[in-house]
Amino acid sequence: MGMCRLASTVALCVTAALTGCFGAPGYSGPRTGHFDGHEFHNDPRVSQPGVGDVFRWMSSSEEVRWCEAPPVVPTQPPARVDEGIRVTFVNHATVLVQMDGISVLTDPVWSERVGPASFVGQSRQAAPGVRFDDLPRIDAVVLSHSHYDHCDVATLDALEERFGMPVFAGLGSAAMLAAHDVGGGEDLDWWQSAPVGESGVTVTMTPARHGSQRGLGDRNVVLWGGFVLKGPSGSVFFAGDTAFAPHFAEIRRRLGAPTVALLPIGAYRPRWFMQNVHLDPADAVRAHQALRAERSVGIHWGTFDLSDEGRFQPAGELMMALRRARVPEANFVAAENGESFLFGIAGPN
Numbered sequence: 595m596g597m598c599r600l601a602s603t604v605a606l607c608v609t610a611a612l613t614g615c616f617g618a619p620g621y622s623g624p625r626t627g628h629f630d631g632h633e634f635h636n637d638p639r640v641s642q643p644g645v646g647d648v649f650r651w652m653s654s655s656e657e658v659r660w661c662e663a664p665p666v667v668p669t670q671p672p673a674r675v676d677e678g679i680r681v682t683f684v685n686h687a688t689v690l691v692q693m694d695g696i697s698v699l700t701d702p703v704w705s706e707r708v709g710p711a712s713f714v715g716q717s718r719q720a721a722p723g724v725r726f727d728d729l730p731r732i733d734a735v736v737l738s739h740s741h742y743d744h745c746d747v748a749t750l751d752a753l754e755e756r757f758g759m760p761v762f763a764g765l766g767s768a769a770m771l772a773a774h775d776v777g778g779g780e781d782l783d784w785w786q787s788a789p790v791g792e793s794g795v796t797v798t799m800t801p802a803r804h805g806s807q808r809g810l811g812d813r814n815v816v817l818w819g820g821f822v823l824k825g826p827s828g829s830v831f832f833a834g835d836t837a838f839a840p841h842f843a844e845i846r847r848r849l850g851a852p853t854v855a856l857l858p859i860g861a862y863r864p865r866w867f868m869q870n871v872h873l874d875p876a877d878a879v880r881a882h883q884a885l886r887a888e889r890s891v892g893i894h895w896g897t898f899d900l901s902d903e904g905r906f907q908p909a910g911e912l913m914m915a916l917r918r919a920r921v922p923e924a925n926f927v928a929a930e931n932g933e934s935f936l937f938g939i940a941g942p943n
Contacts, residue, residue, distance in 0.1 A: 618740060618808055619773055620815035621766030621781075628784065629765070633814040634806070636839075640870045642805045642814075651867045660905040663720040663896070669932040671697075673730045678938030679827050679853055683929035685722045686897040687744055689832065689856050693938075694825040696733040696793045700832045700856065701744040702753060708742040708898065710809070715742060716898045719905070723932025726752065734790045735778075736797060737763035738834025739818035740770060740806040743898055747774045754778055762788060762797050764817030770808070784819055785848065795825035800845050802836035804871050820845075827938050828853030831885060835894070837870050838877040842884035854937045855887035859912050859928060860895025863902035872901075875912040879919050882926050889937055892928035 623629065628637045636642075643651075671682050675692035682690040687701040704726045709715015732753060738744055750761065754776055761771060761778045768779030780788060782799035789796055800820045807813045820834040822845065831845065831852040846852075862874035873881060875892075882890040895908040903911075909928035916923050929935070 618766060618770035618806075618812040618816045620812065621769070621817070623765065626783070628801075629817075634765070634817045635814065636803050636805075637801065640803065640837075640839075642870060643867055647867055651864060655864070655902050658902055658904050660719055660899050663905070666721040666723055666931045668721070668725050668728065669723055669934055670728045671724060671730055671934070677827065678936050679830060680934060680936050681830065681854060681856065681891060682724060682934040683891065683893060683931060684724045685718075685720060685931045687738070687834070687858065687894050688722070689891075689893060690724060690729070691823060691830050691832075692730070693823070693827045693830070694793050694795050696790055696795055697730045698734045698736060698790065698797075698823060699729075699732055699753070700736050700821070701738055701834070702735060702749045703743065703746040704749045704752070705746050708746060710742070716900060718897060719899055720897045720931055723930070732757045732759050733793070734759050734797065735761045736821040736823075736832060737761055737767060738802065738820060738832070739764065739804060740767070740808045740812075740816045741835070742808070743900065744835065745770075745808070747771075747776060750774075750776045760790075762799070762821065764799065764806075764819050766816035770816050782819075783817065790823070793825065795823055798822045798824070798849060800831070800849070801839075801841040802834050803839040803841065804835045804837070822849050822852065824849065831855040831887065833857050833873075833881070835872060837868075838873055838880055842881045846885050851886035851888065853888050854935070855882060855885050855890040856893050857881055857890050857926075858894030859892035860903070860908040861900040862908070868901060875908055876915040876918075878912065879915045879921060879926065882921065883919065888925075889935075890926040891935060892926065895928065897931065 680692040689700045691698045707717045771779040784801045787798040802819045804818045806816045823830045829852045857878045
């Protein structure tokens, strides 16, 4: 797999160059604790993998073949949820959150391949757990960062055409989306909040330890992060992509312990490459504890083969990590595509 992935990486870079894929136009604004006037950075600063690291990993990784995915039985979500919080894991980092009469999508991806062109990039290994045509009315999208497996322009374009909803994302994202003819972008900085219509639900962007890049010349020019959705029924924390860092405890301190946390558990090997950008299952358990979340749902696994662990390894390692930490397994589950959970007054199902 090492040489195969290396060839795929070279093809992606060549495609980006040939298609003029130089990425986001960049953000212009005052310097802050995480913006130096040109690029964003993590706070505190940590090193991020560079091009050389990518080629080292791709050329040296050992083959871990994913077994065939079990059939996905798509879920048809309700049109509206007024009591409690219903979360449905669609695939990868795409979750349908329904609460207080509204429906919100996180990092929506329905494409068969994620990359700079339809013929290059990571191909889907499992079907979405909700058919696009079965979506209820979408009132908002939250977008954690610009990487192709989280910011899927084709899906965003289709959602905008159908629903015309706002897309809440980090500073610089509205211009990035507009450059791809996607409207509705609403930029947020870390800790900045906005109402979701007149629902009584607010969305707050939170820090994450990660990065952003879409083309050859836009590394970290768009802000990344997670989001807290808070309303009368409770709160949902969506971590986006992140490594473990003090921001989890800070989120709890500022915004309270979430009713449910949506935490990534996949794409974590090799650790020398991934440790500053992605949680592994043990780190996800640490995040669950730092947040003091009532319940957590493991996402970001089983759909796109992005790293060196097997298809079901994140779920298995999550279970072992929960046992080591003496956290009840019912409190943190690895969701399957199409699986729904109800939290709040009716309790989790």
